[in-house]
Amino acid sequence: MSARVEKETPRTIAARLLAWYDAHARDLPWRIGPAARKQGARPDPYAVWLSEVMLQQTTAATVRRRYADFIARWPTVEALAAAPLDEVLGAWAGLGYYARARNLHACARAVARDRGGAFPDTEEELRALPGVGRYTAAAIAAIAFDRPAAVVDGNVERVLARLFAVETPLPAGKTAIRAKAEALAPHERPGDFAQAMMDLGAMVCTPRKPACGVCPLSDVCRARRDGNPELYPRKAPRGDKPVRRGAAFALFAPDGAVLLERRPPEGLLGGMLGLPTSPWTEDGAAAPSRAAPARARWRHAGAVRHAFTHFHLDLDVYAAVGARRKKPAANQLWADPETARLPTVMRKALDRARGAGFGKP
DNA sequence: GAATCGTGGGC
């Protein structure tokens, strides 16, 4: 048994993983499966790039539900580049991390304008594009262009941390894990290998209760040999999230329209539409009335709690009906409250006002 | 290296 372990090489590990992938690859709409790939089929680099950006910190199940809309609406990078930013942001609403949508648009424009619509095929050039970091550049290079890049996402980190029982907690442990990834990345089928690692992490080597019984690498996995693969990857403990408070204002016109405003182009929810709000602070609820978008008979419609990545938000929702559609400020507009494309926290706040009886013409 | 930046689902 131990003699077998000693004989394992990066090459044999890659070969075993690829054999597993041939039999168990996930069927994903942006993917060319292993069989078609062996016949010479290659994915559209635009589709690979779009899916990879959507997948950043986002589950495949969520991307499945939203990817088709983007591809149908903007089938090529030129089409996406020609779209107004506000439309792209609207299509992205609810997906979170809205800098991704801003960068997506900027990247499409750069590729269309500077490169005639052709994505670069090297990690270095890909890395220079907006919203394309180390992981995404490697993923596109490997999956779209079969470059032997070390593709290291959260799945791969978990698989390799277990396979080699990496004791250094993340994020410091990323260096050692990356070294393992670079040693493993094969020159044969690098794109399939990258996707195989991620599929293994998503389906077998899961964060909790990994299915070691069906893992093609279980007999060489040091974490499993040591008895507790769930311990890996080790992580530094994280601190508590602060709570911020604020107020949101839903002003309705007699015809049911609601006043929305476009948020500043950078920062939290940057560039997205939302209800006017007071500043969000950690030190109690400052007088919200000063932040209201108009003088009106404001009624407290309820509260919304929302968990962001690094803080919690308690939002008091106020609603009122104005006598008419007042002239919106430069960053404001009147919209249909039912169909407006909003970030989830803003959708929750607006729906709270509607649930209190506002906004029905 | 540490902060910032969303959201939905699972347990």
Added chain:
DNA sequence: TGCCCAAGATT
């Protein structure tokens, strides 16, 4: 319910 987590990038 609260916490963890997911195909990370940017500053």
